[in-house]
Amino acid sequence: MDTLQTLLLAFIGIVIVNNLVLTKFLGICPYLGVSGRIDMAFGMGCAVTFVVTLAGTLTWIIDHTFLIPYSLEVMRYLCFIMVIAGAVQLVEMYVRKFFPPLYESFGIFLPLITTNCAILGLCLFLNLWEIDSLIHAVVLSIGAGVGFTLAICIMAGIRENLELADVPEVMQGAPITLVTAGLLTLAFMGFAGMI
Amino acid sequence: MMDLIQNVWPAALLAVGLASLFALILLIASIKLRVEVDPKVEEVHKALPGIDCGACGFAGCAAYAKAVAADPELIGRCAPGGAEVCDAIGRILNLQISGGGAPMRPIVHCRAHREDKLFYAEYRGIESCTSANAQPDVQACHFGCLGFGDCVRACKFDALHIVDGLSTVNYHNCTGCGACAKACPRNLIRMVPFTQDNMMVVACSSRENGKTTRTFCTVGCIGCGICAKQSELFTVADNLATLNTAEYAPSEATQKAMDKCPTGVIVYRGKTAPAPRQPKQKAAAVAT
Numbered sequence A: 001m002d003t004l005q006t007l008l009l010a011f012i013g014i015v016i017v018n019n020l021v022l023t024k025f026l027g028i029c030p031y032l033g034v035s036g037r038i039d040m041a042f043g044m045g046c047a048v049t050f051v052v053t054l055a056g057t058l059t060w061i062i063d064h065t066f067l068i069p070y071s072l073e074v075m076r077y078l079c080f081i082m083v084i085a086g087a088v089q090l091v092e093m094y095v096r097k098f099f100p101p102l103y104e105s106f107g108i109f110l111p112l113i114t115t116n117c118a119i120l121g122l123c124l125f126l127n128l129w130e131i132d133s134l135i136h137a138v139v140l141s142i143g144a145g146v147g148f149t150l151a152i153c154i155m156a157g158i159r160e161n162l163e164l165a166d167v168p169e170v171m172q173g174a175p176i177t178l179v180t181a182g183l184l185t186l187a188f189m190g191f192a193g194m195i
Numbered sequence B: 001m002m003d004l005i006q007n008v009w010p011a012a013l014l015a016v017g018l019a020s021l022f023a024l025i026l027l028i029a030s031i032k033l034r035v036e037v038d039p040k041v042e043e044v045h046k047a048l049p050g051i052d053c054g055a056c057g058f059a060g061c062a063a064y065a066k067a068v069a070a071d072p073e074l075i076g077r078c079a080p081g082g083a084e085v086c087d088a089i090g091r092i093l094n095l096q097i098s099g100g101g102a103p104m105r106p107i108v109h110c111r112a113h114r115e116d117k118l119f120y121a122e123y124r125g126i127e128s129c130t131s132a133n134a135q136p137d138v139q140a141c142h143f144g145c146l147g148f149g150d151c152v153r154a155c156k157f158d159a160l161h162i163v164d165g166l167s168t169v170n171y172h173n174c175t176g177c178g179a180c181a182k183a184c185p186r187n188l189i190r191m192v193p194f195t196q197d198n199m200m201v202v203a204c205s206s207r208e209n210g211k212t213t214r215t216f217c218t219v220g221c222i223g224c225g226i227c228a229k230q231s232e233l234f235t236v237a238d239n240l241a242t243l244n245t246a247e248y249a250p251s252e253a254t255q256k257a258m259d260k261c262p263t264g265v266i267v268y269r270g271k272t273a274p275a276p277r278q279p280k281q282k283a284a285a286v287a288t
Helices: A002-017 A028-033 A038-067 A073-098 A100-109 A111-115 A117-128 A134-162 A174-189 B002-032 B039-047 B061-070 B082-092 B129-133 B150-154 B179-183 B210-216 B226-230 B252-260
Strands: B104-108 B160-163 B166-169 B189-193 B198-202 B234-237 B240-243 B266-270
Touching: A002 A134, A028 A111, A028 A134, A028 A174, A038 A073, A038 A100, A038 A111, A038 A117, A038 A134, A038 B002, A073 A100, A073 A111, A073 A117, A073 B002, A100 A111, A117 A134, A134 A174, B039 B061, B039 B082, B104 B166, B104 B198, B104 B266, B129 B150, B150 B160, B150 B179, B179 B189, B198 B240, B226 B234, B226 B252, B252 B266
Parallel strands: none
Antiparallel strands: B104 B189, B160 B166, B198 B266, B234 B240
8 A cells, every 4th residue: 555655646746746847847849849739749748658658667677687786877878868769769660650640740859759858867867766666667657758748738738729819929939938838837836845 | 908898898798788679679660560651652742842832632742742642633733833743743653644734823803993893881890801701791892802811811922912902913923822712702713724924804703784883893894795796705694704714815806805895804914914904984883
């Protein structure tokens, strides 16, 4: 019961309180780049969730079976990036095969998940936070992906409504998007310290 | 030196091992998830203009290229590319086709500027033709150009402008995509094959009888039939003269029909079209 509660708290913590996008400011590039339409944002969120779950789990296993026992921590970045790049390639092939229109609308942002710092960030956080059980690591990885999806979907929803708003000419485009992102972050900062 | 090698080999082994593992997984995945890309599709895509105007009815040039490669009957939908692109696609797909004919360009079938026609009252609604068209008496003429620029907004090539209340095509910029023709709620803009640089056209769509037309427009077609007497290319039906544009070629007869038209509704449209002449007599009703 105690572990279940820990896991649940960890999940809620990474989704809302320590949301990678909104409180750690990781993965801002796709967050601003693909949040124009809510269906695309959700697709991006799903892709990132898949990659981060796979990458987080695999990197934790690699970290704890090879890197730490053989004192090869220096290899961490190389191994992690290799895992992430491999997972992204897998996703890209899968999306291209089964969702061609989604593949076309993602454009460059799909391969760019490789360099999405939220994913590498999560893999490194797993080590930094000294997560010592696999199930905990898996929950945190899924939570990070869900948190990213949540953030990008909220952003896309706001931006879809902004299309209809009468935004002053000087604020149109990037400026209003950044202001929106800032306000959204402020709102999420309200959760800080809850867990 | 030995120390260095001793320390490096596990790291190297790990890196190589991991890399090979992922290479293997990706190799299997790439075989299982292979997507066949038809080289013809890419070639067709390169041959298209790449402006994504949507005249073909597809989402963009890439989508059209895919569709036309799968179904050659869709060839010839690319209006901006015209006969040239049509031929290029034909060559890529090994089709026996002859050129697409004269390029299609839009013609606004109205020539009445603001001062030429009668208004009952000023329209102050939403600034769009579709909305204005829902008002029965936005202007006296139920057929003519409303001048709120739905066609201008539809045009991606800056080829249409409202000049003094009348939509006017700049044929230098026009690619013939047909977006304006779809946008016009009164169907004034129709795509016409430009067999000549400048096409002669009956620039009116009014089907009211001549007397009524004269009360609200000084330059409308009154269906008098004088043009039809001069040239067989003109026909009058429903109080409106029409020119057979497909057969049109400049001749003495058509020129005479144009000169004799009492309201001057027969005009030239095209890249170097001369300014239309004024009607022979101003209708009294409009002047008031």
